[in-house]
């Protein structure tokens with residue numbers, strides 16, 4: 059323990075001059091990799107098969123120093139492997155890094171996670187992720203090893219991983235661990251644009267570690283206000299950096315109060331026995347978002363020493379374990395369900411939370427509506443209840459008898475505030491259709507004021523994008539197609555964007571289940587994501603999607619395809635995956651906020667992206683209205699400037715003859731997918747019927763039951779189709795697969811489309827030129843789908 063503290067002290071002396079971050083060096087010695095104090099990584103109970111974690115060891119507080127092609131490990135103290143240093147997982151600064159999974163008990167409509175804001179991955183250090191993959195296959199491991207050798211990176215012994223920095227350094231097995239990778243450009247990041255925000259040198263250094271040279275608009279607007287002590291309602295478009303807008307002031311406050319080792323929280327010598335008062339509690343509507351926020355804040359704190367202990371409280375870990383972690387937590391990020399479970403079972407914990415400095419309600423409109431409202435509301439009420447405590451300052455009642463918690467700032471953030479929030483807060487049903495709309499500034503303010511116990515009567519309301527919640531670099535379009543042609547048009551859109559990382563939203567889990575294998579049959583890198591998937595599979599899909607089709611120096615690995623994530627709205631909010639190029643709404647969103655948040659998964663952080671709605675003819679008019687409502691402010695502001703008054707979502711025009719040439723592939727792929735799904739379902743149904751028959755003591759006769767299915771009645775047509783699909787023999791399926799392979803091996807001839815005919819004929823030689831052959835699935839060039 060002493061050793062650990064001493065190390066942190068040394069690192070703590072590394073504060074740099076504002077403006078530029080400089081490398082600091084402590085009294086560390088070069089140590090052979092074998093002699094570093096490796097420590098076995100504890101495997102979370104939830105991982106039955108350990109997901110490759112068995113045998114993994116980690117080491118913290120080690121600096122990887124790279125000079126040319128040489129790499130040396132510098133550690134304050136080297137010890138033999140048999141004498142590892144004392145680990146302090148429960149003390150301030152230790153990381154909450156066990157992956158506690160994605161809940162399947164979250165409402166299906168709940169949104170998901172994001173990814174690195176850190177500009178680039180560290181090249182010189184051994185990456186955390188590699189530890190996770192130790193067991194993923196010998197081949198892959200050898201491949202990686204070779205690559206590393208080439209780069210001159212340190213050779214890692216099997217099962218060992220070096221993690222960056224001493225404080226939050228435990229292995230983070232969440233899919234958002236990439237968020238904790240910090241930029242190796244930090245050394246060069248000029249952070250002088252942050253100067254007006256008056257941040258401490260240590261915070262500037264932390265921001266430089268992320269490689270962020272300027273604050274975003276919402277950060278610029280809100281950070282000084284929050285640091286000055288104001289309550290805040292912050293609204294800004296998706297992907298505009300709201301997390302750090304509240305994260306930076308929270309960490310700043312923590313730094314202010316924990317600037318020395320002698321002043322660490324409410325603890326003291328008996329800290330382990332006592333409940334620490336956390337600096338902040340951040341409420342998140344979904345587990346995935348909570349994990350992302352945790353990773354984001356840990357990334358911010360990764361270079362700080364001492365640094366706050368950031369801890370997430372979501373389902374997946376035992377309540378007991380989380381209570382232990384919470385005892386030492388400085389910043390707690392959690393979903394209302396699990397938080398309430400943990401808080402309500404411990405008086406001292408609840409009391410400690412009452413003393414915190416910040417309460418953050420992220421994605422407030424979602425959190426205070428739908429399924430979470432009840433628990434979020436209980437947490438808020440419990441926090442506001444006054445209890446006499448030695449640690450928590452007593453508050454005065456105001457003239458109305460309401461208790462004002464003057465020591466606590468409340469921060470509320472979202473890109474949207476919708477009408478369903480208004481109804482929930484007003485506890486009454488709104489008029490028809492109103493829940494689909496977004497709220498005006500005044501309305502949002504009024505209702506948030508009713509629900510949250512702000513310290514001042516008028517919290518600051520900052521809307522940095524009052525005209526539009528949509529990201530600036532976003533292009534929006536709509537494709538009209540027959541209701542039964544959505545699969546075909548989806549495939550055509552994907553063919554038009556062969557290298558684009560694409561996120562496809564559906565309104566139902568069954569559509570995800572159907573579309574993912576269908577597109578996989580078409581040799582696309584389609585990955586499913588919905589709330590009924592097992593946690594590990596969800597995690598895998600996100601990881602594969604995040605890693606898919608990565609370009610190194612603008613070159614994609616040969617044969618590597620960009621990922622296509624087929625998801626329900628579980629992925630709509632907060633998901634921050636780098637470089638999503640296209641969002642496709644396979645089903646039109648049910649409400650305006652869903653449209654904003656789904657579309658906001660692309661064009662993040664100043665990037666560009668496309669959002670495309672697939673609409674059946676009867677859906678087109680209401681969808682256009684919904685999009686127009688989202689842009690209503692935009693239109694009004696344009697009117698003020700004498701421009702056109704209405705926003706029209708752009709109609710995209712796919713070449714229908716070209717689309718129809720995709721049909722043979724699609725129908726083969728569909729037959730195969732239907733048969734596979736029907737067989738799986740059939741097996742499950744049969745199993746269920748067998749056990750039901752057994753329980754009833756009757757004989758199970760599958761033929762009789764099949765006949766029963768043909769008698770008619772509701773669902774009998776579907777059942778018949780399923781039976782037909784199921785009846786395909788192995789040989790027939792193999793034949794279909796062979797036909798499909800043959801079709802997929804030929805490119806689609808775009809050269810004789812109507813566009814070419816009207817364009818003046820086809821130059822076959824031109825079409826067969828190498829560069830034309832290489833562009834996706836089409837032979838010949840195809841026009842763009844209609845965006846400029």
Ligand SMILES: Nc1ncnc2c1ncn2[C@@H]1O[C@H](COP(=O)(O)OP(=O)(O)OP(=O)(O)O)[C@@H](O)[C@H]1O
Pocket residue numbers: 172173174175176270271272273274277294295296297298299300301302472473631632633634658662663
């Ligand atoms: N100052 C900055 N400079 C550059 N990038 C930044 C900056 N601040 C944050 N980012 C990056 O911008 C991305 C979006 O940030 P964040 O996830 O906080 O957005 P958000 O506004 O919360 O989005 P959403 O409303 O969709 O949840 C992240 O990848 C983050 O790392």
